[in-house]
Amino acid sequence: MNKIEINEEEFIKKTFQILDMINDSTSFFFYFSPDPDAIGVSIALALFLNSLEKKSVVYLPNGYDYNLNFLIKIAEYNHIKIIYDVSTVLKHLKKEEFVFVTCDTPTYRLLPDYKKIFKVWDGYIQKKSIEIDHHFGGDSEQIYSGSETIFFQANSCCDMIAEFFQIIATKSTRTNELVTYFPRNIVLSLLVGMCYDTQFGKFLVNENNYNKWVNFLSERLNNLTWGQSSHMRTANEVFDTINKMSEMKLVTMSNLVDGALYKNGVGLLILPMIGKYESLAENGDASCILNKISSDIANMLPENAGKIGVFCYYDDIKKQYLVKIRRSSQYKGIDLRNFENDLKKIFGTKYIGGGGHPGATSFRMSKLPRTLFVKKMNELFEVIIDSINNAAD
């Protein structure tokens, strides 16, 4: 189902619609693709539900990042049920009807064990759900029909739920109500998503919102933290804690890129058959899902090669091959769009289309036997090497 982006006015309306659903329900199932923003926003919301004496169950399959264990401990300490295996999840879901809460997950394909879990959901009579997301475009979609949603252009889902709390607090007539919505544990949860998705302010969709929330939450964290020096008291410390995780991503990407074929400044990396929504990390780390890191790999490869990187994989959703050709930051010798003609020649009717900029292009090819694809890509590889040799540096 298509995802519709809302404005600020509608955001307020939707906040109260979600609040109504929360007030009318007792049990909530948090179901998401477990990256740090998704975990942060889900735990923040579950902690809020806890304060309303509602029951929360969170599914967290293996492969989430262990640097987030401090958040998981906070949740468990506050009687939020964290479940690590699907069979226990299914037992819970069959006992009573839960409201499904899916945050920060652009498509159902990213939901762990969705076939088994949706089978139970299909048997529900009420089918109540809440969706909060900031991903648009691509195959991003509304996952449940009839759910209460907030789809908004935001830095992170944690920003969105901070706004959500603020809107609810403003409605209250009690003074200083805002701070009661931001106890230390919620502050920590929200900072995790905000810091991770923006890489501590590096990638911003809305700079004002980022400054507003990170400043507010950092100050709250500092004021609310006492006791042991091991306790995090600044946003910086939160970022450092969760950032250890990108080591896993870096190791995963380096292993792949190191295994590419290199010749005369050109690198060719053809990924083995792996699902677009599968993790490339050995431990199944959800922040290393192919779809999420393919552009990082495409950028890393030419830097490793020196001049040009050719990165290809099979998109098992669209049933086509993707070929991403990128130049390194140092090399300007060739306009990569020129290779379109060579691709047409080599792939014939299998060539679908593509294009881009002089230094970064993407092309699509329809399905063909893998051995044939590999053979043709090696032909292109030689063409690129010849072009570099003939071009002036």
Ligand SMILES: [Mn+2]
């Ligand atoms: Mn996010």
